[in-house]
Amino acid sequence: MNHIVQVVPFQDLFFSACAIFIIATTLKALCFLSFTFYSNKLSQASRRDIQNKIYTKYMDSDHQFFLDHKQGTLLYRLLNAPVNVGTVLKLVPDIFVQSVKILFLIILLFSMSPNAAFGILAVGTLFGFLVKRLSSVSYRFGKEVTQALSDQTTIANESISGIRQIKIYSNQKLWIRKFWEKINAYFYYKFRSQILNAIPIMILEPLIICAIGSIGILLRIKYGNRMAELLPMLTVYMVAILRINPSLTIIGQHRMLIMNVLPDLEMSYSALKSPTRTIHDGRVSMKSFDDKITFTDVTFTYPSRGEVFKNLSLTIRKGQTTAIAGPSGAGKSTLMDLLVRLYDPLQGTIQIDGIDLKEIRIESWREKIGYVSQDPFIFHATIAENIAFDMSRYPMAEIIAAAKIANAHDFIREFPDGYDTVVGDKGAKLSGGQKQRITIARAVVRKPELIIFDEATSSLDTISEKQVQEAIDDISEKYTVIIIAHRLSTIKNADRILILDDKRIVEEGNHKELLQQKGMYWRLHQQAVSEESSKTVTYASV
Structure with a gap:
């Protein structure tokens, strides 16, 4: 160890800076790898476990449960809705990480200029208010998307199961029209959801630039020719704000996406928690049927x-x-x-x-x-x-x-x-x-x-x-x-x-x-004999 210290010139400031940069970059990569690994594992494991629980619940439900529900709806709850549960669980840790970054940068800004930091907080509050309002619309669109997908699954399942009858009765156009109505409804609401989800990106950057410009103008008015003295601090301030921008954008987008898929989460929760009738098992093992x-x-x-x-x-x-x-x-x-x-x-x-x-x-x-x-x-x-x-x-x-x-x-x-x-x-x-x-x-x-x-x-x-x-x-x-x-x-x-x-x-x-x-059985028998005789006469005439 002493030999390494003697050979490596840690006392050199440039060398130390390079070493710190290399170590920090490596740690950042390792942290990102760990975050990606565990967030994806959590997402996929949650999806797997929820699907398994829903399927098990289906299998344990009584026969009436399946008569009371559309097959397509049951399939959607089992196969599609849990996917978005996994998506949300992957987004939540990212929201936490970005929030920590923003908190650190705001603390830095407060240490430099409380007034300027309050200005950025005002911008963030305005952005949060806009995202919240948009999120309620995104949730409504998400409900329509979920319903359209569920209806698609139902129609596709029914039409494929009954394809023989559909073709015999030349009913293809009817089913194609019904399916088109549902996929068109999905297109309508999904397209609007995607546009809505892009709005945070479009509105945040102009807000940030306006904030920076406004702060620059105010500083110029206040300090006049002494503005040059503030350039180093202003540069750090601008870098901090620009670092906040992507984090705020990610949080806004993630919130919009979570609200958009929230109906699927509610559907999964309902599938897991809603009471279903079950046939209660007995305790006696049947060895044989004897009498x-x-x-x-x-x-x-x-x-x-x-x-x-x-x-x-x-x-x-x-x-x-x-x-x-x-x-x-x-x-x-x-x-x-x-x-x-x-x-x-x-x-x-x-x-x-x-x-x-x-x-x-x-x-x-x-x-x-x-x-x-x-x-x-x-x-x-x-x-x-x-x-x-x-x-x-x-x-x-x-x-x-x-x-x-x-x-x-x-x-x-x-x-x-x-x-x-x-x-x-x-x-x-x-x-x-x-x-x-x-x-x-x-x-x-x-x-x-x-x-x-x-x-x-x-x-x-x-x-x-x-x-x-x-x-x-x-x-x-x-x-x-x-x-x-x-x-x-x-x-x-x-x-x-x-x-x-x-x-x-x-x-x-x-x-x-x-x-x-000569009771009911006799009447049913006479009716059957009569029908059989009618068939025989018909075949003979042919």
Whole structure:
């Protein structure tokens, strides 16, 4: 160390100044690097965490939550709004740094000339007042931008999801016009927001120059020919003011930007804090379904609709195929929604082997269920992934075995890539019957103890219906099955048929017994026979 001191001439003023300059510049660069690193890390981590919390909240919300909100709005709250939360968190530290710089420079100015410093404070106060007034307009524009973006997302999502129907009905121009209205609204308000955000730059520099000029004139008037004596101090003063200018500009711009994106912050906060209904989990783990499912005096009402069930009671026994039929709107699918606990009844109880369903852990109960709906959910992945949902849970042999049970194996083998065939968005490469058989395989591969078919053949053609029905009949011999049916031909072999109407079970028995009663089932059956006869006559005439 002594050797270094002897070699390096620190006593040289010029050398010391250069060394201090190099050290200061290096420290400044390191500080800037640290600031950039941590501010960006905070910004991105906050965005990630907020999106994760919102998504988790969505997944934990009850089914009614998704019926009450537009899909596009939910997507905007999840994907777009949290981005601006991260933006604001990156701007706030910068505002703090610039404020510290301004404070230091104002203290310096006060040490030189309090009167001149008060003049600069007056300019800063005027600038702050203007920015505040502009910020309220920026906030209003920001709300319009947020709404326009949310509407864009909704329209784009709906139109892409329904593109087949839109094209069939030649409705493209209508949807293009609707989308144009929203993107034009976004353009209108976003453009004005950007112009508004540039105003602080445009107004501050003239204000600063006016302040400097005014101070120079006042000094000239006061000191006259002695003005030259004040030039060194005036030079330092001008440099300080010019250093304040960019900091004030940055603060003004950042405030305007924060106010502009504040509606997104409010939306994110609302998404996180607004109460949502959740299905409270039970504590009892369901080991197996051994005996029966019992609905006792169940009453249920949707929040936005009338009463669906009132004092409804029924029993579903293990090992049997139980069919539930009735007129449209009677609540057949709602009954299954209650059974899988998408909703809870308002009154009455649902028991599994004598245990209240509310006391059973939801996951442990749903693991016992295979569910096939009338609208098969197929996602953009391979056939094997669509059957398994989670490829890590099932070996390929089990996936193939499930496909065979569902009468899907043969058509899957016809694809060049077999089970590795990517089916396209929403199963675009598959027919309706093929989609349905894949969802049946998905239900079977879980090795459930109960399989629910919720009008699984209602939207299929005759050939596809026959193939799916064969799969259902085979499954019915091995599993406890509940069939929700619109077409009575699909349930005539059921062990028990329950007729749902007028908020309750009005008839019960097998196919033969219900026909003999000549009640509602008999009327529905006669209507179905009549419709089938009409179709036969029509085809024959063609």
